[in-house]
Amino acid sequence: MxxxxxxxxxxxxxxxxxxxxxxxxxxxxxxxxxxxxxxxxxxxxxxxxxxxxxxxxxxxxxxxxxxxxxxxxxxxAPVDGAELSDARAVVAAMHRLAVSEAIPLLTDEDLGRMRQANDAFIAAHEAGDTDAAAAADHAFHAVTVERAGNVAVRTVLALYSPVLERAERLRFASHDAALSASRHADLIRLCEERDVHAAASVAERIWLDLPTDPNPTQETA
The missing domain is CATH 1.10.10.10 (Winged helix-like DNA-binding domain superfamily/Winged helix DNA-binding domain)
Known part of the structure; x- marks a missing residue:
């Protein structure tokens, strides 16, 4: 047949x-x-x-x-600091590349999606909803990754990003989430200004600042 x-x-x-x-x-x-x-x-x-x-x-x-x-x-697998550090460096480099390639192609609609995702991220953090914060953060970064259209970048991120997601959740449950939201806003502004170098640097820094200590000391309010 x-x-x-x-x-x-x-x-x-x-x-x-x-x-x-x-x-x-x-x-x-x-x-x-x-x-x-x-x-x-x-x-x-x-x-x-x-x-x-x-x-x-x-x-x-x-x-x-x-x-x-x-x-x-x-x-x-246990949360291993050395493996987190290795994955963090790779993922940060991929997001830097994605932003560099995406900026000339970003539309007003793309920038609007990034703003909406960051607003959702802030609302989720204020509500103490770590799952929603993680989903909003993913949606935020997905805009530039998708717009870049680099298959190799997507493949590498699919392999190594899950290792970092556990570390991200630790950060989203902490006071560092406010810093993430601020850097998201900076990245949106720089993308809108078409400042490739500065935007790529901010994108990379967002990921390089993820914690890699598998047993972080919890902050108290």
């Missing part, structure tokens, strides 16, 4: 869906560092077969969120 000429509606691959669900559960702490990951239990939880779970765990291991211990026990 020939392949049908009419395409099916686009949808994510099942493995990708499973990977996103597991990644989110690790990042938000549902699956805690050191917790053993049994593919059978995860498959039952997600309502899928073991095969996409195993494939997703392999992908997450490459991202540094999962590790296999001697004896082939698979666990959620």
């Amino acid at each position: 020939p392949v049908p000429s009419s395409p099916l509606p686009p949808r994510p691959l099942l493995r990708d869906e499973v990977r996103h669900r597991l990644r989110d559960a690790i990042v938000d702490g549902t699956l805690a560092p050191g917790e053993q990951l049994r593919d059978g239990e995860l498959a039952t939880w997600l309502g899928v077969s073991r095969t996409p779970v195993r494939e997703a765990l392999l992908d997450l291991a490459r991202s540094g969120l999962v590790q296999t211990l001697p004896g082939r026990s698979t666990v959620v």
Whole structure:
């Protein structure tokens, strides 16, 4: 039988869906560092077969969120300061490049999306909603990444950004979130002014200032 000429509606691959669900559960702490990951239990939880779970765990291991211990026990990776530092440097460089390439192409609509995302970020922080703050921050940075259209940048960010998301949540739950919002505003202004060098530097600094201490001292109000 020939392949049908009419395409099916686009949808994510099942493995990708499973990977996103597991990644989110690790990042938000549902699956805690050191917790053993049994593919059978995860498959039952997600309502899928073991095969996409195993494939997703392999992908997450490459991202540094999962590790296999001697004896082939698979666990959620601990928050490791050295790995966070390495990932931070790579992600910061990718966002610097994305902003540099995006600025000549940014539209007024793009800048409006960045402002809306930053407003949502500020509102989420004031409400103490870390999940919403993280989502708004992602939406903010996605504008320049998407507009740049650099496939290599997107690929590298997809691999290393999840490692930093746990560190981001620590920052969004702290007083440093106000600094993030201020730098977002600076980046919007510089993008609007088409100041490529200054905007790229701010974009890089946003990520380089993420904490990499896996056991930070909590501030008190």
